[in-house]
Amino acid sequence: MKRKKNSKKLLKKIKPWIMSVFCCIVVFQNITCITAVKPEFDFLDDLVLVDGIVSTIPGVSYVNLSTSKNLNTPIEDATVWFINTDTDEVVNLDGVSGVYLPPADFVAKEGESWKMGFTLPNGKRYESLSETILKSLPISNPKITYSRELFYSNTDEMFVPGHAIVVDVVDSVDEENYYYWDFRSFEKLRICHECSGGLIFRNGECIDNPQSFTSASFSYACDTDCWNIRYNNRIKIFSDEFSNGIITKGLLIADVPLYTKEDIVVELQQFSLSSSAYEYYKILKDLLENNSNLNAPPPAALIGNMFNPDDADEYVLGRFTATSASKVSLFIDRTNIVEDPIEKRNAIQFETSDLVCPGQNIDCTVLFANCEESRFRTGIEPEGWIE
Structure with missing residues (x-):
């Protein structure tokens, strides 16, 4: 009851902090920040923020831990693990600067159920609810187009050039489907x-x-x-609520900025989400794009499925998601691009x-x-x- 009563008050306080934290993506790529708007509310100190994924693709599973102190303080020296709740298999993660990774060859499988847990250096414990990995759906007809004005950058106060990637969503008629797209890119160093x-x-x-x-x-x-690896910092999701069983053509699912003019490979990943995971990412996307307001629904999905088993009243922001994925690698030749890249060498x-x-x-x-x-x-x- 206490959590429900205070949820709108919490949203007022955490909204500017979430905007600042997630608009400065540190985990998924080298730091790319969007200028933060001066907050109207005081920041909350020492809230724990969790971002964790178990995936069926090698090298994609991770856990990111931070606190709200100073907007985004990585949590170092935590003990972090995944647990297969079907077999009780425990997978330990190693961390650097708040990013915790399983062994390089770790993969989960469709139909398995997983949860995560971690212990802070001060002994406080946190756990997630268990999630079952749904069946993956193939990526259909990916296409790449170049644009001199891919999107507007608030940091640089200019339109950023780059490549847009679209796909066709071939939806199955016999079930509800929720999609999430991510990518990482490789450029020669x-x-x-x-x-x-x-x-x-x-x-x-x-x-x-x-x-x-x-x-x-x-x-x-x-x-x-040697290849430099960059990570996506935008949320692209889709629900088949209004397109169940039909084909959605040319859906934009990735923006790849022109950081350099080096040729790159983009590893595109398509995740199958549960309905609760989709609702979480939908609220997070609304917050990031500043389309939400303080009359929005209470941040139940933002709080997600993490909790402190020793303190039922503690807020734990973020989410653990277990998801299947399909992937495709796309090579982009940048030889003939004339626009200046974002990074100056x-x-x-x-x-x-x-x-x-x-x-x-x-x-x-x-x-x-x-x-x-x-x-x-x-x-x-x-x-x-x-x-």
Whole structure:
């Protein structure tokens, strides 16, 4: 009763915070922020925010943990796990900067039921309700078109160029279907590390240059093939409420900004959601796009399916979702694009051969850096890549 009574008051307080947190996507890609509007309400401190997915695609499952303190503070050193509630199998996740990942080869299967849980360093425990993974639906007829004005960026105060991806939704007539689309993109990296202010790259970090006091910047080429991985930061969902059993053609499901002019592979993912998961993402989408207002329904879906088993009155924002997915990899050739990319690249300058090791009369110039396999970088050629 207490939760229901305070829900509208909570929405008033958390709406500006949710706008700021989710408009600055840190988990899914390198930081891409939209300028936040000055909030009208005080922020709530230390609310726990959870964003977790178990998927049938390798490399897609994750958990992101943060708090409302200072808008978006990653929760470090938590103990996080997935549980298969059919078999009691426990999958432990490792985390860096609030992002927790299962083993690289982890996948769930259609028909399985999963939940997640975590314990904070202070001992507080949180759990989710269990969700059953629905049958996946294939991606139909994906098409890519380039636009000089893909969407308007509040940060840059300009229209951003890029590629739009549309698909046909071939809906089944015998069941309700809820769709969610996401993607990650892979672009070839030429430079794997840069040091500025006169620093040089040694043993995996930028250090003082004993031979120089200049403020030059140095670039270090990748020592192997390497791809930068970016993640989507927009919510694209669809319900078959008004199109059950029919084909919806040319539905826009992804905007791929022109961050650079490097060719890319876009791994498009189509998720099958439960009705409760769809309602959660629908409210979140409304908040992000600022179409909602303070007379909107109480944020029950925003609170989602996470809870503190030791404190029934604690609000836990966010959601855990178990979902099947289908995917397709699309190669985009950007050779003939004339518009300027979003990111401005630094001039490439390598170390010169006049650097000698202290106390030794030998050249110790470094020209290369390794690929450093991570969530945002890989040396494994992505599916669909074309040289």
